Amino acid sequence: MKATLTKALHVPGGAPLFQRMFTRLGCDGRPPRFRVEFYPYSSLVLTIRRREELILVRFSDLLRRAPLPVLEAAAALLLARVYRRRAPAPLVEPYLEYARSGRTRSRMNRMRHKRVRPRHTGARGLHFDLEKLFEELNERYFAGELEKPHIGWSTRGWRRQFGCYDPGPNQILLNRRLDHPRVPQCAVEYVLYHEMLHVKHPTRRSGCGLVSHSQEFREEEKRFAEFDRARRILDRLAR
Ligand SMILES: [Zn+2]
Incomplete structure (x- = not known):
């Protein structure tokens, strides 16, 4: 994991999204204020920090193009962690699915860079070019x-x-x-x-x-x- 010193980006609609998920998970009490940011993590890392009435959430900016259900699922996972709730599987599945495919993609990219092309004898053979x-x-x-x-x-x-x-x-x-x-x-x-x-x-x-x-x-x-x-x-x- 690597974070560069680029400024975090506000997630449009991030706070209401977290409030919705807060309610959907049945968390107790009045919902806190949420501040939700995209942060340039080089992997799909999500962090959440609670400071009294404020909860600071950071999504990896790899999620910037993720569809809404993926962000909702990520929110559910984070809230479940903080409030010790069980997030229903169907709710978190879109994120897990996304993370799996994202991991696969980056793994493939890494392999792509590492892999050496198998040697060959060129395209022009003795009989066919x-x-x-x-x-x-x-x-x-x-x-x-x-x-x-x-x-x-x-x-x-x-x-x-x-x-x-x-x-x-x-x-x-x-x-x-x-x-x-x-x-x-x-x-x-x-x-x-x-x-x-x-x-x-x-x-x-x-x-x-x-x-x-x-x-x-x-x-x-x-x-x-x-x-x-x-x-x-x-x-x-x-x-
Ligand atoms: Zn084939």
């Missing part, structure tokens, strides 16, 4: 609008997969075994096209799982001109 194929596919299927990730051939031949896209280093790698004169170009193009769709359709959460090949993804994949032929070739290669 992936940069060139990327440009052609991009024109043909994405109206030239897909942002180009790093692209390369794997340094070693893989057993189990033909290609992969890693959103961390934003890199597509193709299995170098495909860089071979006996592999028809349409098969290489299809694998690259599939990975390009991963760039376009990021993996998203659904229920408790992750969806990387959504319905949309699968539909769009079938637009590949030689879809059936390419799949047959790859099936043969996989054996």
